[in-house]
Structure formats: C-alpha cells, structure tokens
Amino acid sequence: MNKEELFQKIGNIVDPDLNLPFNQLGAVKKAEIDGNNVNIELRLIGPLTHAQHTIREAIQKEIGSEFNLNLNFTEIELDRSNREFLKDVKHIIAVSSGKGGVGKSALAGNIAATLTRMGAKVGLLDGDVYGPSQPTMFGLKDARLEAETDSHGKTVAIPVKKEEGLKIASMGFVMNREDAAIVRGPLLAGYFSMLFEQIEWGELDFLVFDLPPGTGDIQLTLVQKIPLSGAVVVTTPQEIALADVRRSISMFKKVNVDILGIVENMSYFSPEDMPDKKYYIFGKDGGKIIAYESGVPLLGQVPLDTEMREANDGGEPVALSGRSPRQVAIIKDTTIEMLKSLRNRNYNNLNNSLEINI
Ligand SMILES: Nc1ncnc2c1ncn2[C@@H]1O[C@H](COP(=O)(O)OP(=O)(O)OP(=O)(O)O)[C@@H](O)[C@H]1O
C-alpha cells in the first residue's frame, strides 16, 4: 500500500453519523505510512465524543491489523463569537418536556453523567426554580454556589463539582426549596440572569440544561436567552403527554432552536426475573409515533427501572454508579443517538454558514 492508496482507502470510509465519505467531507488532513505505522489526521465537525471509537475501528479494519494506527482528530467547531455569554461551552443542550413528571430531570442528570463517563467535560444546569431536583439526584443537598471575584473584578458563581469532569449549578444551591416556591416576577428574572451570566463554568464540551416543565413564558424566555445548540424533548408514551410534546416542538420552532429528538421515558417495565417480558404500563410506542409524525428522530425508549428511581432519590444516578447495567446501556445508546443528531445539525449549520460567507 502506497501513500495514494492509503489516502484513497481512508477517503472512501463513510462517516458513521453523516453518511458521507471522508473525502467528500474534506476530512483527511494527513495519511502517511512509516514502516508499520500509519499516521492519520482527520478534521471533522463535532461533537466527536461518541464517534472517535467507531471511526478508529473502521480505519483499522480498512488498513489491516498488521499496521499500527496513530489517529488524531481535529474537531471543527461552530463559530461562538456572537455569543454574549457561555463562550467557553461548545455544545448547549436543553432537556425539556411539555408535561411535568415525565422524567426530564432524571434523564438530564443521567445524560450529563453518561457524557462524563464518555470522557467529556460536562456542566449540568438545573433551571427549575420551583422544584430543583439535581441537588437531590447527585447527593448535593447541602452544597452552595461559592461567589468569587474574577480577573475583571466581576462577581462570579462557581458551580459545584460532583467529580472530575462534572459540574452542577442549580437554584437549589442558591436558596431553600421553601423560599424558591414564592419567588415571582422580577426577582425570578434576576435569578435566571444569575444562572446564565454569572456562573463561571470554565471550558466545557457540553452543558446540559434541565428546563422547568411546560411551554409558558418562563420556558420561552429561557430558551431564547441561552444560546442552545439543540433541544431534547422527553415524553411518556400515553396520549395526554403527547399533546404537550407537540406544544414543546412548536415552542422551539418559534425561537429557531433545533430539536435533536424525542426520548420516550417509562416506555415499559421488565421484571428482573423475566428480563424478556415487557409490560407497557403507560401505553406502547406513543413517543415513537409522535417522533415519526413530527419528523424528528426518536433518540430512545427508556424503561421504568426500580434501581434508577432509587438512585435518583439516593444521590448517585445509575449512569455514574454503573448500577443497573441494562438501564445504563439504554441511556448510553440514547445519549449517542442525541450526539449523532447534534453532529448532523452542526454539519448542516456549518454548510449553511459557508454558503452565506461565499
Ligand atoms: N425511567 C425511569 N424509571 C424509574 N423511575 C423514573 C424513570 N424516569 C424518572 N423516574 C422517576 O420519576 C419521578 C419523576 O421524574 P423527574 O423528577 O425526573 O421528572 P421531571 O419531568 O423532571 O419532573 P418535573 O416536571 O417535576 O420537573 C422521579 O421520582 C424519578 O426518579
């Protein structure tokens, strides 16, 4: 195999998310052979958190096991220069639902934990003023945001570090639950601007934003204010929850936020002693059908899981502890589908911005 052949081979590999060959994406920046070593550099639109492993395997298969593969990725990022704040955060993802109690916070927390386990730098922003649940989920009920003065003399709030790579900010770290319930109007707006503008996250790959339930003024203001990369809509399979999904989708459309997909939660229950049996307690496939009808991806169908529920109340989400491996695997697959959708969205945005520049 000479250099040209190698270049051809790598260029013909199809990107696992974008379904286009690398040469068409202009991705192969370097492809060299040096004895038994093959050195490759790829430049691709991000996020690449999930894709690197698959791409590495595809290339190794293509060049054969007799070669050592040295593979480097450069991640193309979308322009963030027009952002007012959160400039150091690559991807900002809202987790929302039209209806309360569908498991939005449980999924937001577990998605953030999954991304951390995949090696990303993650922030989790709990935007629920009236019922912040992330402090309970992560066992941080007594934690508080620390105030600091930054190098420009501005007061900033430091998020709570759960572990390396995972930071959390919540209204629950600012005030007591009982006090939160009575906050209204301008005071509320003040708290929100604090949550967005004053928290010093540092550099993050992902910020996962757990939105309060519903599609009212508060939610609309929030999704307009924060520079979202995309939104995930959570629902349960039953009919009454689905009307709210339609409302959520139209809210995001109104403010031009891309929907990355729908997660159907509490899809079924499988008893531990009968893992192949599925009980569709809240109906079957409601989320899947509405995803199809709305033309947005179905990211996953997450079952009811006793351990996940216990973990949510007990301070260590399953995706962090690894307990309930089946549930953890389903949440990981769902997270990967979300990342694939985000990559496609970013690729389309990049192409659009190139067209505008030309
Ligand atoms: N897949 C699941 N299996 C078991 N329990 C779950 C699952 N998803 C969520 N729960 C539990 O259901 C309850 C409601 O979930 P959660 O608080 O995440 O909903 P929410 O949509 O954020 O609610 P709210 O609208 O109040 O913010 C919690 O006790 C949570 O632990």
Ligand SMILES: [Mg+2]
């Ligand atoms: Mg919640």
